[in-house]
Amino acid sequence: MNIGAYVIRRALLMVVVLVGTITVTFFLSHLVPSNPAIFFGGQNPTPQEIQRITQEYGFNTPLYNQFYIYLRDVLTGNLGMSLSFQLPVLALILEGLPNTLTLAAISTAIALLIGIPLGIEAARHAGKRVDSLLRVFSVGFVGLPQFWLGIILQLVFAIWWGILPIGSYGGTLTYLSFHPIKTITGSYLVDALLSGNMGGFAAIAESMILPVITLSLYPLGIIVRHTRASMLATLNQDYVRTARAYGIPEREINYGLAFRNALPPVLIYAGLIFAGSIIGVIYVEDVFNLIPGIGYLVIYGTGTGISSSGISGSVDTPLILGVAIVTAIIYALSNFAVDLVQIYYDRRIIK
């Protein structure tokens, strides 16, 4: 099989998985024992409105027909109206997503950039003191609950030592309103940088330090463990012995050669970690009162936030479903991206 055919096959697989996910969310939403028209009708709809929505969305038709309409809507980007915001769900998500993705990308990148070298060193010194020390830390990081970690970091760095802001949405926004940034990518951090607003960039970056630590320790631990395991297996391979027999320096063997062989399984975890960190971001955006991403939508949509004053106590089903679908898309896309990187590293995969 050639590379093109392989990529197309993986892409098709991704679409199939997505349609499956959307199907599951649809039927889950139908487990809710109420007339969906009420959810779609905003707050306190009149019977006439309910009647109109029931007709418009086909809620009185058989389930398969409703499913068809739903699928058609989702595939054309119509995720419905948010109850709490009275705005299209898609627009809300697209507005928040860049900030959420920025946070997820930075934490994943940090986990990889620190975790991979540490994992390599652990494997090189397997069984020695460095390895044991790294094991203690990485297993510890994996075991730390994020909600606890977030609060402890706030306590130590913000309340006791006062060196970092406890939650700086307000402060950052005030700064940004005096020194506005152009909206280019939608990510405040990136846009501040792109529009040369270094003050804004610094303020946003500072507000992200504790959230990023909170988010990256768990994946860091995972990456260290998996890199170590994969690297240990690689270092036992014949081709590593060959490299030694031909006088390749040890550093080059570890970081230039064996690392590349050990990388593919680690990348699979990197993809999962990136997509999974969206869930962590939802929590962290709330606890650290960050620039709103989709976390803030979920908190409002479910009325469960720690800091949210709560516009409504009810569940904003279209919004939550929308976030669920978008999260699924991110999972599928990061999986696909990992597939592409894997073929780049090892052509034998497509054989």
Place this chain on the structure above:
Amino acid sequence: MLDPLLSVRDLKLSFQTERGELRLFQGLNLDVGKGEVLGVVGESGSGKSTLAYSIIRLLPPNARFEGGSVVLGGKDLTKLSEKQMRDVRGRDITMVFQDPTTALNPVFRVKDQMLKVIKANIGVEGAEARVLAMGMLRNVELPDAAAIMGSFPYELSGGMQQRVMIAMALTSNPQLLIADEPTSAVDATIQVQILKLLDRLRREKGFSVLLITHSIAVAKEVSDRIAVMYAGDIVEEGEAEKVVDSSKHPYTQGLVKCIPAPRARHESRRDLATVPGEVPDLTDPPPGCRFHPRCPYVMDVCRKTKPGYWKAGDSHALCYLYEGGKA
């Protein structure tokens, strides 16, 4: 023999295993002359690869060096630091392995693997290194060098992969090439081609070869001298012709009997005959001569004390049949 290039003296080495200590070498001696091909022959498990790894110092972590010396051109390799040894590998000694399909790295193109070896040993990079690499590939009779440089190892045949290995091994004109069963993984016609190639390169460049093989027939064809190994001991050593045509040690005689008749050799079934019996469990080796349980001429003394290494005709043999060099 001519001037020795490599002298292994009184090498003692053991492995720590779950079933206890495996004392493989208990004072092994071996010489390789300048420009000479020494064939090391023996059944699987006799310690041929471990001997190679002891010389180039790439032993597995559970191996323990317990004494002796490995002198190459006046330098005792066992005394070098790991860093100094790294300079010896690839420059003074290199190695070609049995299975090129696992010995080459599957995720790097041939070009990238060759350029790394060139950089490490000659310190040349970029276009200059590429020209060198192409020349090396042509020298191992791989004419379409450019195409091979751009290939991944698994896109090449076993024979081509082994040629690439040889090209890399000879990057910096080493003094000693260790070839550990270089043709066991390829079929018979390719085997002959590879052996001829090694022979031609050796004549041109003048390096010495330690050729490990389980086939005493192959060893006879390409070696100047042969050392026969059994259970960690060199049991016979001498000129290749002599060792094969007038074998002294009963084990060597057994190996020679197993050489298939010329006609049968064309059939690819190489293991038509074997020496009766099995290589002993070396964590619990037989007392006395390690070969005695399989020996047709076993005597009482063989079961009790280890024989000496006595002169036997034009060769030497580790066997009581030649006690005091009388035979």
